[in-house]
Amino acid sequence: MEIQNQLKALADKINKLKNKIETEESTKHAFVLPFINILGYDSFNPTEVVPEFTADLGMKKGEKVDYAIFQNNTPILIIECKNWKESLDNHNSQLFRYFHTTKTRFALLTNGIQYRFYTDLEQTNKMDEKPFLEFDITKIKDNEVHEILKFHKSNFDVNKIVNNASALKYTKEIKKCIAEELVNPRYDFTKLFANKVYSGRLTEKVMDEFTVLVHKAFNQTISEKVNDRLNSALNKEAEKQELDSIEVVEEESKVVTTEEELEGFRIVIAILRRKLDISRIVHRDTQSYFGILLDDNNRKPLCRLHLNASTKYLGIIGEDKNETREIIQSVDDIYQFEEQLLKTLGLYID
Secondary structure, eight states: HHHHHHHHHHHHHHHHHHOOOOSSHIIIIIIIIHHHHHTTTOOOOOTEEEEEEEEEEEBBBEEEEEEEHHHHHHHEEEEEEOOTTSSSOOOOOHHHHHHHHSSSSSSEEEESSEEEEEOOOSBBTTTOSSSSSSEGGGGOOOOHHHHHTEEETTTTOOOHHHHHHHHHHHHHHHHHOOOOOOHSSHHHHHHHHHHHOOOOOOOOHHHHHHHHHHHHHHHHHHHHHHHHHHHHHHHHHHHHHHHHHHHHHTSSSOOOOHHHHHHHHHHHHHHHHHTTTGGEEEEESSOOOEEEEEOOOSEEEEEEEEOOOSSSEEEOOTTTTTTEEEEEESSSGGGGGGGHHHHHHHTOOO
């Protein structure tokens, strides 16, 4: 995913430069404007990105927010920036005032590292006290990249973001509550489980004991879940390696690569070379089929050719890595499946 690579590059830049950045203005130019550019907006185009956007409130004139992003002459996101060294905890009241005076549904408070996105879920045109999306760009997670992508110029849809914002906000709050309970279970939380497993009277002494037990049980459960996932992943990897070794043995015996298979390989290259360096497209012939792989990796199949029987097939690889066979009359018919082949390539690269 291209935006994921761009965000990682910005994170690397921040880690290298932050100790040399002293002012809020430098933070804006070095950290925030590149983030705006990643979202697809041209920071040099005053119809898209307006610096020092006026957000007057009543009799109080001259109030300005650091940036406003526009689409169709309407502000869609206002951005208030702080020095990267500053905590954001005491600055949302300023953004709260700006939000009320504009037509935007979204506001961003950032110090170039921490990003907090707000909207008006609780009361129309009144910014919520808590953000619905919050992340540290230097520690960004895949699910956060997915949410950031919704603010990209090419994807921006007010209704979709607002509809999803409620789930994001409350999921974040629930996860926070769970994390707190895991560290220090509250009385009511402990009592919930004690009532399910203990038939006696819940005295203070019993509750003290169960507080420790609940804490221990929850952390053990999480550890076991993590270990199960790891073991499952390791077992699958071992199975794949075993299958790969079996396939290599098969390839070494009774395999004859035909000119027709090589011609099909060249057609696949002709289709994919617009998106990929041809040196990364490799063929590997077996007794069962003629495989075409990305980076000579069995776990990255691009397609398979079945040309040695009376009925010829092109094997298309789907998202689940399963093969769908399409009948072809000759290798020239492979050109008809350009879209499907490019889609398969997209499973491995953006």
